Amino acid sequence: QVQLQESGPGLVKPSETLSLICNVSGGSISSYYWSWIRQPPGKGLEWIGFIYNSGNTNYNPSLKNRVTISVDTSKNQFSLKLSSVTAADTAVYYCARKYGLPSWFDPWGQGTLVTVSS
Amino acid sequence: DIQMTQSPSSLSASVGDRVTITCRASQSISTYLNWYQQKPGKAPKLLIYAASNLQSGVPSRFSGSGSGTDFTLTISSLQPEDFATYYCQQSYSTLMYTFGQGTNLEI
Numbered sequence: 731q732v733q734l735q736e737s738g739p740g741l742v743k744p745s746e747t748l749s750l751i752c753n754v755s756g757g758s759i760s761s762y763y764w765s766w767i768r769q770p771p772g773k774g775l776e777w778i779g780f781i782y783n784s785g786n787t788n789y790n791p792s793l794k795n796r797v798t799i800s801v802d803t804s805k806n807q808f809s810l811k812l813s814s815v816t817a818a819d820t821a822v823y824y825c826a827r828k829y830g831l832p833s834w835f836d837p838w839g840q841g842t843l844v845t846v847s848s
Numbered sequence: 849d850i851q852m853t854q855s856p857s858s859l860s861a862s863v864g865d866r867v868t869i870t871c872r873a874s875q876s877i878s879t880y881l882n883w884y885q886q887k888p889g890k891a892p893k894l895l896i897y898a899a900s901n902l903q904s905g906v907p908s909r910f911s912g913s914g915s916g917t918d919f920t921l922t923i924s925s926l927q928p929e930d931f932a933t934y935y936c937q938q939s940y941s942t943l944m945y946t947f948g949q950g951t952n953l954e955i
Binding site for chain 2: 774775776777788790791824830832833834835836837838839840841
C-alpha cells in the first residue's frame with residue numbers, strides 16, 4: 731500500500747524559505763493528486779495546496795503568494811516550498827494523497843514539525 | 849470560503865456510550881464531506897468519505913450521515929481507542945478545502 735514520508739529541516743529562520751519533501755513508496759506518484767496540509771501546535775488543520783503529476787496545482791488563497799508545490803516523478807516524490815516564513819508558519823506539516831471524487835485525503839504521512847525561529 | 853463548524857468542540861463520554869458529533873457547512877456541499885480521527889502526536893486518519901462511506905478497515909461502530917449543510921458522525925458504542933480528536937472536511941470547493949475546528953472526545 732502507498733506510504734508517505736516527509737523530510738526536511740526542523741528549524742527555519744524568519745524570512746527564509748521552508749522546504750520539505752514527501753517521498754511516496756508502495757505505488758506510483760503518477761495519476762494521483764498530492765497535497766500538503768499543516769497543523770500549528772495545539773490547533774486545527776489547514777490545507778496548503780495540491781499538485782497533479784502533470785504539474786497542475788491549486789493553492790490555499792491565503793498562502794498562494796508564498797507557496798510552490800512541485801513533483802518529481804523520477805524520484806516518486808513531491809515537494810513544498812513556503813517563502814518569507816514567520817513564526818505563524820510554525821506547524822506540523824503533513825503530506826497526503828488526495829483521492830477519489832468527491833475527494834478525500836488518504837493516506838497521510840506521519841508529519842514533520844517545522845519551527846520558525848532565529 | 850466554505851466555513852465548517854463542528855459541535856461540540858469538546859465532549860466527555862464513557863466507554864459504551866453512543867456519541868454524535870455534528871458538522872455544519874456555511875453553504876450546501878451536497879455529500880462532499882469527510883471525517884478524520886486524530887490521536888495525539890499522530891497524523892489524521894480517514895474514517896468516513898463522501899458523508900456516509902466507511903473507509904476500509906474502519907470499525908462498523910463508526911457511521912456518517914447528512915447532506916447539504918448538516919452532517920453527523922456517530923460512534924455507536926465507544927471503545928477506549930476512540931478517544932481522540934475528530935475533524936470534518938469539505939471537498940465541495942476544489943479552490944479551497946476546509947476543515948472543521950475539531951471535536952475533542954475525552955473520557
